[in-house]
Amino acid sequence: MPMHARKRRTAVVAGAAVATAALIATGMTTGSAGAAPVKDRAAGATAVKLSASQRAELLRDANATKADTAKALGLGGKEKLVVKDVVKDADGTMHTRYNRTYEGLPVLGGDLVVHQARSGKVKSVTKATKATIAVASLTPKLAPATASASAVKLAKADDTTQAKPNRSPRKVIWASAGKPTLAWETVVGGVQKDGTPNELHVITDATTGKKLFEYQGIETGVGNSEYSGKVDLGTTQEGSGYTLTDTERGNHKTTNLAHAEDGEGSPFTDEDDTWGNGQGDDEQTAAVDAHYGAAATWDYYKNVHGRSGIKGDGVGAYSRVHYGNDYVNAFWDDSCFCMTYGDGEGNSHPLTALDVAAHEMSHGVTSNTAGLEYSGESGGLNEATSDIFGNSVEFYADNSEDVGDYLIGEKIDINGDGTPLRYMDKPSKDGASKDDWYDGVGDVDVHYSSGVANHFFYLLSEGSGQKEINGVEYDSPTADGSTVEGIGRDKAEKIWYKALTTYMTSTTDYHAAREATLSAASDLYGADSAEYKGVDAAWAGVNVK
Structure with missing residues (x-):
């Protein structure tokens, strides 16, 4: 059984400028303000740094009272709240984020945030939609297979190859725009024209067959792989060597896809815990860039905003490098809870820089907070x-x-x-x-x-x-x-x-x-x-x- 011990060492980070190509391309808020001094107000409204156990306790409390909350908000008897996240301010104000269901169906665009004072009194509510959630019937006239075929056709029209549904369409209530509507949500997989994995979500009216909305579930960004000098890395000793596993940051790990396009990837290992040579010809260099960027981003969110990890639960994501061949991009994927980086043109310029890591990890933060639709x-x-x-x-x-x-x-x-x-x-x-x-x-x-x-x-x-x-x-x-x-x-x-x-x-x-x-x-x-x-x-x- 190997011994596990974290060790910090200095490593050389990749440095090469890359030439690449950019991707081509109503909420309701109410609030109130008191009269506290600016300094005190800023301190009081700042989010408390919650431990994983403290956050879990607050989520349990919110779950225990969600039926009462739904009633207090005047939601219909067919609606239920699903707790997603909670933020506690230093002055005791609680901001609890909920998704909604209607007769057990997910309500897309039905999310809301309840803002409560320390006393428990509701100060305000922020809603993604003002509409009352109600539909005449939950029986679709459109067959799920028809919705699925239409979604695949849309994906192919965007030059997606190997387009096929990732799963059977699910029945939902579409409430993001206009009158709430019974709909089918189809998720189409495959590969986009630039090599990015496809996760196209298509929302189809379950009565008329009309496309209501579409968005890409894979959130992409382009960045730079640059020379960042010597940096400290969080690594873990395993047996006679080391792996890129950062135990101080939720066990965030960086793995090697070795030009594959799926899977978790293989662990990077090194005998002396000195990683990379600062050049793209060493496969470790891209891993060092990605690992360093993830650590800096974790530290930023924790030390500046009091957020422990992407979900706020102290659990790290992971980074995959050397994705595909000649892939000139990087992306965040909720389904694997990971960042993925290509090696650029000629597999010689990995897109694994600090701002790329921060950009991709921030997509994860957005997904686990506001959930801004990617369209x-x-x-x-x-x-x-x-x-x-x-x-x-x-x-x-x-x-x-x-x-x-x-x-x-x-x-x-x-x-x-x-x-x-x-x-x-x-x-x-x-x-x-x-x-x-x-x-x-x-x-x-x-x-x-x-x-x-x-x-x-x-x-x-x-x-x-x-x-x-x-x-x-x-x-x-x-x-x-x-x-x-x-x-x-x-x-x-x-x-x-x-x-x-x-x-x-x-x-x-x-x-x-x-x-x-x-x-x-x-x-x-x-x-x-x-x-x-x-x-x-x-x-x-x-x-x-």
């Missing part, structure tokens, strides 16, 4: 959240080889001229992303509609106009020509995180995101604070009013 404006907010926290982790890590900036993919050289993949100060500089909101921005690919929220976050953090930060020059305009004064990145991060975890829902669009962040700013700093006014001004700067 339309909510999809843009989902992608922007990963960009926002990806860059936040980069600043937090304070790595001298990769200083924090508001550029995304700045070392990829995707355009062949040294320009970044995306810009937060003026997203349209990439040629596709959107600077400001307009009616129809939700029809744009989520990686480009995300520009609205990225721009908002930059304005909120740093303000408009010209400036230089960490050696990078920025020049951020506003939609209305106004001047926006930034409140500082640290406060902007806290506002976005609180809004995501306590006020956003699966259907949140840009105008609902404005309300969510204003509520978060009010909780943290007060409704009359400079921070609250800064949030309002930054949204106006991107035409969300």
